[in-house]
Amino acid sequence: MPSSSPSLFNFPCRLTERLTTGFVLWVNKVMAEAGRPLQEEVVNIGRLREAQDEAIEACKTKIKQWKQFKSDYNAVQDRLRTLPDRISYDIMVPYGSLAFMPGHLVHTNEVLVLLGDNWFVERSAKQACEIIDRRRKRIDNTLKDLKKELGLLESRVGYTEELQDAAKASIVGQGEVMEIREEYVPERDDKPTKRISRVKKPSDRVVKRPAVKKELTEDDIPVSLLSQQKPIQTEEAIWARLDTLERLEEEEDEMNRLWSSEEGEEDEEGYQEDDEDDGEDDSDINFTDDDIAAQIRKAEMSRRFEYDSAHRSAESDALQEKKKSVRWKDQQNSETTESTEEGHRTSEIKPHDGKTVANIPYPKHVPSYEYDEDSDVSSPARIVFHHTPLPITEDDQVNERNVPSPGTVTSPADIYNLYCQPESPSLHTLPEGQVNSVPKVPAVEDKPTSGIKPKSILKKTSSREEVVEVVQNNVNREEAEPQKPPPLPAPKSAFSGEVLEKDAHPTVNSNVTPELPPKKVSRFKAARQKHR
């Protein structure tokens, strides 16, 4: 039986042999010449590679051999299966190595099987097949091990290859792999890049701001003041305008951040910090003189106005301007010449941006994405979802809800506004489906008028019931329509029925509490309580 164990031992022997011969040769070489170590290394690595390749070849041959054995065994098994089909076969018996003789193959079921180490055993054909099966299993295991070994060797070769390439690369001009070296340019660190400004402590911002502001004051304020288009008089209007413009600015910045992908993290951090340091921002804003600050704000506003108009017009030129204008604070020093006043303002607005990040409405007009490619601060694609704050106008302040007439229900909100009184405490305390003693019909008719006033002393039914009855009693409502629009506390002729007034809170409470679903008590406890 052939050797069944993978001769792993051979491999290290061979390899060590090669290595030692290599070593010896190396020693000789050293003796012979002064030696260029780098060259030697390359040569030695080459030799190592050769040895590894040899080992791989050996492994492959072994695998091939075992596969051959396996196929042989399969053939024998097939023959054994068919052998007992006949009692005797007419065959040509080999005589020596050169002759054949006609003869008979008898005892077709009797097979002498070599177990190993010169031990034979007489078996039937079927039993021999079983032996073969067992051997085949062993061969499969051996093959598996050999394949694993081959894999390991090949991985080793990979490493050696890399080593070779590295060695060759060090000897410039020989290798295919070239090491990319970049000289350390200290000048880059002098520039206040975004990386440095990433460490956005309040102190940093404080430091930066005055410089920026001063620049603004020197160069930009006169121009901006001159360019002021719209003289906004009232303070509130100014602040409102400022806020809206800030928001737009933030939209722009967000877009910018999204697109300058490699520059994001730092600024994001900064922005986060900005969120936290709102107070400090404020203080920073007031850092300089008040008049300068006011001038700056005006400048911002005017600039934002321009920004808005530019965007709305959607001119490429304007956007190109924006391209220049959107600069990171940190690039101020490096690109002062390039950036316009807008650029300064943009950077200065930064802290504001952080403050009001939460209020950014989703940009309706999408600004150009061709933003500063020069800026080297990248922002990760950060999607911040916020609710769009509804623009609060003066009218809105007074009338919390626009209660539409019943015929003009255009949205679910209208329905709600029409038939529900959210401020009313009574409604909340009432359980669903709870109906008070007020007759339904009048209550329904009562709805349109009483729905308008913020707090009605009249009892209200649940909204669901209202809606249902509203549908049914459309006519009544139409009658009530003309009276509905003016929000009057006292109902006029709209309500013709009897008004049963009740004390809202006490009655509600007294009604509510007993009507609550009974607290679940176990039978036994209930029985006990009853008993007592």
Next chain:
Amino acid sequence: MTPVPPWTVPLFIIIITMAAMETMRNQLEKKLKEFQGVQKDLQKTASTRNQLDVQLNENKIVKEELELLETDANVYKLTGPVLVKQDLEEAKANVGKRIEYIEGEIKRQDATIKDFEEKQEKSRKELTVLQQQFQQAQAKATGKA
């Protein structure tokens, strides 16, 4: 003592160093040969151990198959050109004994291998030391010359 002219002094030094070099070189060669010898021994023992390993495996398989045989099966042993019938139990015992013998041999071989490995390591170290010395001497010689 004959007065030695001063200009011959460096010549003498060179000659002396050259001689030293020769001895060193010889020493190095000797050490190298020794190393190579140890290497060969190691290889031999390693191969014998491998062989023993194979034999052990084979006998183990035989043992397994013999276990699976029924008691009345005919077992034969090939001794030379003769196939001799053997008793199953006897065969089992023989194979067992052989396995034990082989295991013993393997252990012995392992010990020898270890010895040889140690010797080889020692020899290698000596060789490196000598080689360094030689290099230094060479450098000195070239420096002087």
